Amino acid sequence: MRVRKAGGTGPEGTGRAAAERDGRTASSRAPLLEVRDLAVEFRTAEGTVRAVDGLSYRVDAGRTLAVVGESGSGKSVSSLAVMGLLPDGARVSRGQVLLAGEDLLTLSRREHRDRCGDRVAMVFQDALAALNPVHTVGYQLTEALRARRGLSRRDAARRAVELLDLVRVPNARGRVKDHPHQFSGGMRQRVMIAIALAMDPDVLIADEPTTALDVTVQAQVLRLLAEIQAERRMGLVLITHDLGVVAGVADDVTVMYAGRVVERAPVRDTFRAPAHPYTRALLRSIPSAASGGPQGADARRPRLSVIPGRPPSPAALPAGCAFHPRCDLAGDLCRSERPPLTTALTTQPHDDASSYPRASACHFAAEVLASHDVPAAASGRPRPTGRRDARETEEPTDA
């Protein structure tokens, strides 16, 4: 069978834009986007809840950073904070968001959004909800260009077709007049990406961009994102819960748990040897499509490796390390003292050595790293887990 790959080149103009951007980053040498010690609080009926607590990351030109976490880990809220789009009742209580060296959080809300509008764009999970159902996609594609760059209607119309071509929507010229509901899920997500690219951003933040899509369509969209990013040397922040997607596209990874960073590293390091028990357990719990499964007809089949219990509510975080009630390494220290994010981890040097030093927030990070359990092969491991474990550790929400 012949291998088919999405082909084609982008429209003219992207080469120039990429060259300009290279010049810009080379002269300043600052990361495109840097988040430092960000904390976000929500005011609720039960008091103030800290959804994000001390998130730091950086994105460089041409690199992809994955921010990984389960629901409630704070990964989506943090990107809203970066964009200045936090809902009412939420506020940034600490930290900096540096866009090419300028702290966006010191600006007014309006200025913050203006800066982002020019240079940082966002793609959301649910394209149907994010797009306006009463306007054509052509209108939505160029709304920003007309408002901010003062494009004429004719230029805007031409640009809209170029943008749809860029994301490989077939028959772009005919489709700019269509409304969002006339597109399939995958095509809608492409339209969202095209809208995000309209202003030629330096950084693209994609929040679960393929979660709602089927796997074959997901593969197309991820490939498209990788292509566009390589052409334009954009920084890409990919927010996801799917470690398969992370492995497939990201260069660096930041793992969040209960609002905090538990591990950060170049992707290859994390997958080869995770430095936090949570990351390790998460990797082990992924059932593999490449191996495993029922062997003999009647033999007792292997069980999935699981993390007992469930993520804590941000309103009632455990003392010490937030992961300790679910951790197989937890000791007394973990119950009382919160481990700092330590960078003093030695890793094997390799060609992909980035400016992303490894760090882990675990008292036993060195032991975890040294145990070097290859997680990829661990999916079929029989473990004495199951419902009895769950009963011991899972408590009703209000218990």
Next chain:
Amino acid sequence: MPEPVLEVRQLVRHFPVRRGLLRRTVATVKAVDGVSFTLAAGRTLGLVGESGSGKSTLARMLAGIERPTAGQVLVHGEDVARLSRAGRKRLRRDVQMVFQDPYTSLNPRMSVGEIVGEPFAIHRITPAGGRRAAVGELLELVGLEPGHASRYPHQFSGGQRQRIGIARALALRPGILVCDEPVSALDVSVQGQVVNLLQDLQEELGLSYLFVAHDLGVVRHIAHEVAVMYLGHVVEHGPSGDVYDDARHPYTRALLSAAPVPDPAVRFAPAGDAGRGDGAITLEGEPPSPTNPPAGCVFHTRCPLARALGSEAADGALAGETAVLTGERPGGGHHVPERCARTAPVLEPRAACHFARSVPAAVKVES
């Protein structure tokens, strides 16, 4: 081979699309279009496919929620359609369903005890020892506490709610559970707990599962056999190890190579890069509409194998095959072998593909 507990013969479900004042039928959605399989006692059949493939409609027909347009569903050899109303109700006790969304499939105004005990009320059964004791036992069976019966669904997490849904499905001691995406709505760290619970229950109670999911990893882990659906048809069906390690249908191949693998060596690379190795296939476009599925093999419009063989046939390089033009738009098509465009392939022995023998040996992704 153990005795089949469930058998499906040429099952069809078409939905009419009605328009206008007179509600005239203007088109038909062929959601399930001639599916046959058997499910053996104590075994799991995994059903995979993308949205619109008909897998959920099929599951709903088996659970008795949806009536088939044509074809037969046999439970323990009895044709469900031929039974009286009372007979159907009795048979339905033996086939229960676990739903995808643990948030909408439990009534928020009912206590957990009422939810899990409701099947007894519907079927007017008083379990031995009373309903309350039976509910307590069921909750224990799925890893909850009997004391939780007085609580309400909102007091539980997603994983716990799914356990409640499983307890309800088990109340009438069914032999067959139809699970429609039972773990898709759950966080990864909780998914495994529910999958393990289902496996424990299968071994303890000898249950048979029809396990519908889009996550290929979960299905490989739990299923003995796998059926792959595309546009209302089963295109490949076999023991799961065989299907996963040596897929014979080009669509199965494409599906497997599109699944993200937790290994940074396997990348979704831009075009031109080596990327995901020689075995990677990226399908172009999206599945055609089930209102107007392609003639012949339903996959031929997107099939990379048909395309490759079609251009060979067009050059006269493929003995005995003529090529025809195909494509979504008239004029802008490509060549495929005439057989693919004209004749529907049969599922024989494992893959419904005229050229299953031409599918090259599997390229294993090394991890």
